[in-house]
Amino acid sequence: MRLVIAQCQVDYAGRLTAHLPMAKRLIIVKADTSVSIHADDRAYKPLNWMSPPCKLTIEHVEPGTDQAATTDEVDAQLTQVWEVKGKDGDTLQISIGEVYHDFETGFGPDPGLQKDGVEAHLQALLAENPDTFGEGYRLVRREYFTPIGPVDLLLRDDEGRYVAVEVKRRGEIDGVEQLTRYLELMNRDPQMAPVSGVFAAQQIKPQARTLATDRGITCVTVDYDELRGMDHAEDRLF
Template identity: 65%
Template sequence: MRLVVARCSVDYTGRLTAHLPLAPRLLIVKADGSVLVHSDGGSYKPLNWMTPPCTLTTSRRGDEEAGEDAGDAGDDWIEQWDVVHDKTGDKLRVRLVEVFEDSSHELGVDPGLQKDGVEAHLQALLAENIDTLGEGWSLVRREYFTAIGPVDILARDDSGGSVAIEIKRRGEIDGVEQLTRYLDLLNRDPLLAPVRGIFAAQAIKPQARVLAADRGIDCVTLDYDALRGIDDAESRLF
C-alpha cells in the first residue's frame, strides 16, 4: 500500500465528470490497484476513487504524455497520476503540486473481519443469562449433542419442562427448519419429552416468524448489548 499526503487537484472523466480543486489530501494506492482520494473529513468515504481493474501511470512535469491542460494546478504541478479503468475507460487524473509524505507498506494477507456478536458469543451470553428468558429458568447444557448435530442450548423452564434453543445472528427460515429437526429428534427421548423450541436471534425475518409460529416455536429477539450488561433497557427513555 502506498500512502501519499499531498496538495493536489483531481479530475474524474467518463460516465460522469467531477473536479476537486487544489487542496491537501491523502492519496491511497492499494495492492489490488484501487486508488482512493481522502480529505480530513467526511468519515470513511473517499472524495473520489477508482476501483480495479485499472491501470495507473505516473509522469513528471515536462513529459510529453502529461502535456495536456494543467487545470487549476497551473504550471506548478510536479507529478501526475492517470488512472484508467480497464473496462469502462473512465479516467481519474491526480496532479500533485506539493508532496508532504510518501510511504509504501507491505501489509500482507488480511485475516478478515471477525464480527462481535457472532452466534458463539450470543450462545455463551444467553447461557450465562438464561433467566432473561424467564424467571426460574435453568441451563442444562450448551451444545447438547444429538445424532444430527448439537443443539445450541438445552434449558428447563420454571415448570421443569425441556426447552431447545437455536441461536442465530439473523433469524431466517433455514434456522427454523434446523430447530424443527432437532425438536423432532429430542421429543423421541422419554427423558426429555415434551421439548418445546425457542428460535433466538438479534433480528428475525417476518417469514421465519410465520414458519416458527406454524411449527409451535417461540421467537425471541436478543439484545446483545443488554446481555453483555452494556445497555440497561429498563433505564431507557424510549
C-alpha cells in the first residue's frame, strides 16, 4: 500500500475521457496494482481509479525542463508523471506537482471480513435453502472467491445460469456497490457469463433498492426467523 498526498492533475483516456484539474488530492496504490485518486470528501468513493490488473510507470521530471511546467490553469511545477495502463488499453495519467506526504507499507495477508453471528448464520441458512431465490435454484458453493473478494453465495438458476448473491443483515448502498464490482468482474469470464445478481438482506434501504434495480440486481428481503423454522403461522394475528 502506498499513500501519496500531492498536488496532481489527472487525465483518463479509454471508453471515455475525463479530466481532473490540478488540486491537492490523495493517491492510493494497492498491492493488487489498483490506483485510485481521492478528494477530501465523498467517503470511500474515488474521483477516478484504475481497476486491477494494471501497470504503473513513474517518470521523474527534472526541475527547469519544459516538461516540468504544467499546462493546467494552476501555476505549479511538475515533479513526477505517473502512467497507469489497464488491461483493456485504457490509461490514467497523473501529473504530480508538490508532494506533501509519501508513505508505503505492506499489510500482509488479510483474514477477510468477519461477519457477525446473525449475518453469518443467515448466509448459511440461505445456502441450505437456495430455493428461497426461486424454484429450481441450487447452490454451487459458499464464499466463491474472486480477485477482489468472496461472493457470499454462487448459485445456478433453473436454467443453469450463474447467480451471485450478496447477503447482508441490513442492506445499504455500499452492499450494492460491492455486488456490482463482483458482477462486473465475473461477467468478464466467458465461461460464467451471463451472471445475474441478487442482493439479499433482512432489511433493504429504499436508496439501496433503487440503485440495485437500476443496475439490474434483484432485491430479496429474507425472514431470518422463518428460515430458522421459528416462524409459527398459527401464532400470527394476520
